[in-house]
Amino acid sequence: MTAMQCLPVIAPVTRRRELPGDLAMWCFILAELAVFALLLGSMAYVRGRWPEMFSAGVATLHPVAGLINTLALLTGSYWVALGVAAMRRGRSTSVVWWFRAGAASGLLYLIIKLLEYQQMFSAGYTLRTNTFYFFYFFTTFFHLMHVVLGMLILLVVASRFRRGVYDSHQTRQMAAESAASYWHMVDLVWLMLFPLLYVLP
Amino acid sequence: MTYRLTLTWLGLLALTLIGWWLGHQPATNEVQPAWLLWAVLLLSAIKGQWVIDQFMGMKTAPLVFRLAVSGWLLVVLCAIALFL
Numbered sequence: 001m002t003a004m005q006c007l008p009v010i011a012p013v014t015r016r017r018e019l020p021g022d023l024a025m026w027c028f029i030l031a032e033l034a035v036f037a038l039l040l041g042s043m044a045y046v047r048g049r050w051p052e053m054f055s056a057g058v059a060t061l062h063p064v065a066g067l068i069n070t071l072a073l074l075t076g077s078y079w080v081a082l083g084v085a086a087m088r089r090g091r092s093t094s095v096v097w098w099f100r101a102g103a104a105s106g107l108l109y110l111i112i113k114l115l116e117y118q119q120m121f122s123a124g125y126t127l128r129t130n131t132f133y134f135f136y137f138f139t140t141f142f143h144l145m146h147v148v149l150g151m152l153i154l155l156v157v158a159s160r161f162r163r164g165v166y167d168s169h170q171t172r173q174m175a176a177e178s179a180a181s182y183w184h185m186v187d188l189v190w191l192m193l194f195p196l197l198y199v200l201p
Numbered sequence: 202m203t204y205r206l207t208l209t210w211l212g213l214l215a216l217t218l219i220g221w222w223l224g225h226q227p228a229t230n231e232v233q234p235a236w237l238l239w240a241v242l243l244l245s246a247i248k249g250q251w252v253i254d255q256f257m258g259m260k261t262a263p264l265v266f267r268l269a270v271s272g273w274l275l276v277v278l279c280a281i282a283l284f285l
Contacts, residue, residue, distance in 0.1 A: 012227055016263065017261055020257065020259070030270075031231050037280075040277045040281070041277065043213070044280045044281045044284045045280075048283070048284025048285070063221070063225065067218075067221050070217050071214060071217060072222075074213045074217065075210070075214075075259035077256045078206060081206050081256045082206060084258075085206065088202075128269050130228060135275070175284055180256075180260075181257055184257040185257075186250055188253065190255075190272075192202055192245065192274075192278070192281075194212070194217075195220065195241050195242065195245045196281060198221070199223075199225075199241050200241055200281075200285075201224055201225075201226075201228065201233040201238070
């Protein structure tokens with residue numbers, strides 16, 4: 001037997017690419033993204049087709065409200081990502097607090113958005129005012145419903161972490177990553193709505 | 202990992218503020234320069250990809266899912282750019 005034959009066989013170390021969260025959650029996320037692509041594409045079309053009407057509509061929105069909402073959702077996403085990092089280190093208590101903080105950022109978004117709606121309704125703007133307001137109210141309200149659902153998912157997962165419902169690292173990982181992926185999707189969609197409605201001149 | 206997430210978050214906040222500031226520059230002769238519109242879109246693209254890669258963790262996800270989400274971002278940005 002030669003020296004080479006005595007050496008142990010070492011398999012090359014390759015890092016497996018893993019989906020963050022449950023496959024079913026990802027099917028849901030991709031379906032939601034497809035619907036939002038349609039809505040965002042339609043808004044972009046309206047912007048190009050009737051630029052004067054779109055500009056007049058954008059001028060009635062509150063640009064600072066849009067900015068604060070963006071900062072709130074980005075910060076919420078950061079907190080939720082920190083929650084996932086805490087879960088990987090096995091710190092369940094931290095996951096609870098980071099996910100609750102993420103949901104709180106969603107609550108701030110919700111309050112600002114509702115104040116914005118109230119201001120616009122009292123100024124006489126509704127879905128029926130013109131095509132811009134139809135897309136504005138329809139798309140942002142549809143997105144708002146996703147923020148509310150994301151908050152509920154984060155709070156439910158945080159509560160289950162607090163009660164110790166998840167009995168293995170695998171179930172903890174699946175739950176935390178699924179909830180976080182949904183929340184980041186909501187953030188990603190807003191990052192495309194923000195320039196269309198509040199930034200692009 | 203926490204350090205990387207914090208850097209991403211600070212970068213996202215900075216790009217958001219820069220984009221917002223660019224978009225609210227006073228227009229000369231009621232027309233905004235084209236580069237300004239493209240700059241806002243570019244900043245949005247960078248922010249979107251950061252969220253996808255760093256927060257969502259798609260950098261280490263199966264390629265087909267990463268391409269699907271990044272492809273979504275590209276399609277939406279192209280739709281906006283098409284009607285600028």
